[in-house]
Amino acid sequence: MTNPLLNDLSSLANIPTWLLTVVIVWSLFWKGLAMWKSARKNSPAWFVALLVINTIGIFEILYIYLFSEIKLDDLQSEKKVKRKVSKKPIKRQKAILE
Numbered sequence: 323m324t325n326p327l328l329n330d331l332s333s334l335a336n337i338p339t340w341l342l343t344v345v346i347v348w349s350l351f352w353k354g355l356a357m358w359k360s361a362r363k364n365s366p367a368w369f370v371a372l373l374v375i376n377t378i379g380i381f382e383i384l385y386i387y388l389f390s391e392i393k394l395d396d397l398q399s400e401k402k403v404k405r406k407v408s409k410k411p412i413k414r415q416k417a418i419l420e
Contacts, residue, residue: 345378352379356386363390 332339353372360368368385375381 349376349379352382352386356382356390359386359390365390 328339328342331337332342335342353376356372357369360372368389372382372385
């Protein structure tokens with residue numbers, strides 16, 4: 323028993339039904355995983371982007387392995403460390419001059 327919608331889609335694109343089914347399952351798996359991860363990280367912009375953009379799992383895989391690993395807190399703390407390092411020599415010079 324096959325799904326008439328799947329048959330219509332596969333005949334429209336001239337793709338075998340089994341291949342279309344595999345692509346749909348693949349895409350839904352990665353989309354669900356990426357959307358779950360973005361929801362857990364409280365990233366509504368990423369959640370909406372992942373919901374709207376369909377790339378057969380490519381965008382979702384990139385989000386999971388690249389973009390979601392970047393933490394804004396880490397980037398901000400790195401900027402603070404760089405600022406502190408650049409201020410220390412100035413303070414030392416002032417102390418020496420006084």
